[in-house]
Amino acid sequence: MSGFSDEQLAAIRAQFPALAAADSPTSPTSGYIFAENAGGSQVLLSVAEAISSYLLTTNVQMASYALASRAESRVSHGACAAAALLGAESPDDVMLGQSATQLVFSLSMMLETRVLADRAAGAEGAWQEGDEIIISDADHETNRGAWTRLATRLGLKLKHWPVTRVSNSESKYAVTLDPKVLETLVTSHTRVVAFTACSNLLGAFTDIGSATQVVRKVAKDALVCVDCVAFAPHRRITPRSWDVDVAFFSLYKTYGAHVGAMYVDPRVKETQLARLNHFFLHTPHAPPGMYPFQTSSVQYELNYSIAAVADYLVSLGTAKQVPSKVDWNALFGRASSEGELTALSRSEVDDALDAAYARVAAHETTLLQVIMPVLLKWADKGLRIVGPEDASSDARAPTIAFVLVDAQGNHRVGTSKAIHQALVRSAIGAQQGHMYAHKLVSSLGLDLADGVIRLSFVHYNSADEVRRTADLLTAIFQTLV
Structure with a gap:
């Protein structure tokens, strides 16, 4: 699969107001390069319009x-789009919230409440x-902090899966997660x-399937929770094929608004989670899905806007310059009140998303092959890539x-800030700092305040x-090193 032609890339950038402004010679931000997308991507015009x-x-x-029925249909429209992006079988398996951090915290509270009840009942x-x-x-601390606090509250033992050096590198900073270490x-x-599916600092993809196999061989009922926040802009989320129980991402790092989405395996929902919403939603007659489990309602307008992100990603796979508005409700057998929507089958959506991310991967290889050799040329002057030194998007x-x-080989403290x-x-x-990967930066012996320079x-x-x-x-390095 090829990447994007110059014409296609121009059409893509035109859908993002901030990028269109950067491409305009008369804009105050003309020529600006958005290279901090791991911290937050630019937002589609269609998302703001939604x-x-x-x-x-x-x-x-x-x-x-x-009117209320139309509003409800719109909220459902976004939830169904999120389900498609998460590879869920049903939107009832998706929880939406204000952020990925909030969703993981809520999940930990659902688990804790259920564990305490089970302990009291001698289950x-x-x-x-x-x-x-x-x-x-x-x-990122999102997928560490909530679990660390849960372990303390429930008297559980906390273990750390450390990063290890990539086998073909001599640099102590060329590290990633190795599933073989998880075996121990x-x-x-x-x-x-x-x-994590992809470290927000190392940029390395984790072999999720191998890691899950390690877990299932020994602790088949353990809950496997995968952070896909730094993964979703680059690759498709497929938790069911990975055999994981929970997978989550943030829309604001995937071209949308500040809202998080989480897949929860229905088996986990029924056997390991407690309902945290109002007491009258704890009955057998409560609404289906994750709503009775969540601590509150959802952000209606932000949820609706998820559909615009999904429409855009489908358009990347179908090579349409103007995204069609997909009937996401119909995809899951729900009625829709929106007009002029395109009906697609699940296989058509899956094919489009697969093609979209294949094109993204091809384009990213081009970008990596531009930047990585330039950085590695300065290795003899003390520059170290933190993460794999590979220029392949695989x-x-x-x-x-x-x-x-x-x-x-020690960090030259202050140079990260100067370069930034x-x-x-x-x-x-x-960006410069620890990127909320506090434990990672500390474990590598880097100064936490100065941290790394990150281009994303x-x-x-x-x-x-x-x-x-x-x-x-190159010009900066010539003066600094």
């Missing part, structure tokens, strides 16, 4: 009258003190295994972190933008 439309035309509560198979939770050192950690007492996303080290300041002065949006590109970045960034970095 939010505005909902608030201005259907901003009512759910009820049994015509067979209840989690006991001394049982284990495994978290990865490569993760999982026992019959393991209850939760939480790890191994990594174009989320690239690096540091400068001295002759002894030089980049932003030249209208290149980058996505499919709407052009090879020319990456080349301009590489040229500027």
Whole structure:
């Protein structure tokens, strides 16, 4: 599968107001390079229009009258789109919330409430003190903090899956998560295994299938929770094929609004989670899906806007310059009140999303092959890639972190900040610090305040933008090292 032609990339960028402004010679942000997409992508115009439309035309509560029914259909439209993006069998297996962090915290509270009830009832198979939770050192704090606190509250043993050096590299910073290491950690007492599909700092893809196989061989009923926040902009989320129980991502890092989406395996929902919503939603007659389990209602206008992201991604796979509006409700057998929607089968949606991400991967290889050789040329001067040094999109996303080290291999504290300041002065949006991967940066012996420099590109970045960034970095390095 090929990537995007110049014409196709221009059409893609035109759908993002911030990118269109950067491409305009008369804009105040003309020439600006958005290279901090792992922190938050740019938003589609169609997403902003969807939010505005909902608030201005259907901003009512759910009820049994015509306008309220249309509002409810729109909320369902977004939930069904989220289910398609998460590879769920039903939108009833999807929980939506204000952020990925909030969703994981809510999940931990559902588990805790159920565990305490099971312990009090003396239920067979209840989690006991001394049982284990495994978290990865490569993760954003979203998929660490909630589990760390849960372990403390329930008297569980917390284990860490450390990063290890990539076999073909001599650099101590060229690390990733190796499922073989997980084999030494999982026992019959393991209850939760939480790890990232793609590190938001290392940019490395985790072998999810192999990791899950390791868990299932020893602790078949352990809950496997995968953070896909840094993965979703680059590759398709397929939790059922991975055999994981929970997978989540953030729409605001995938071209949408500030809302999170989480797949929860229906078996886990029924056997391991407690309902946290109002007491009258705890009965057998409560609404289906995740609503009785959540602590509150959903953000209606933001949920509706998820459909615009899904429409856009489908259009990437079908090579349509103007995305069609898909009938996401119909995809799951629900009635829709929206007009002029395109009916697609599940296989058509799956094929389109597969094709979209294949084209994204091909384009990302082009971007990586521009930037990685330039960075690696400075290895003898102390530049170290933090993560795989591979320029193939099979191994990594174009989320690239690096540091400068001295002759002894120690972090030259202050250089990350200096490089970052030089980049932003030249209208290149980058980031510097620990990126909320606090444990990872600490474990590598890097200064937490200075941290790494991170460049994070996505499919709407052009090879020319990456080349301009590489040229500027070369000039910075010439003065700094």
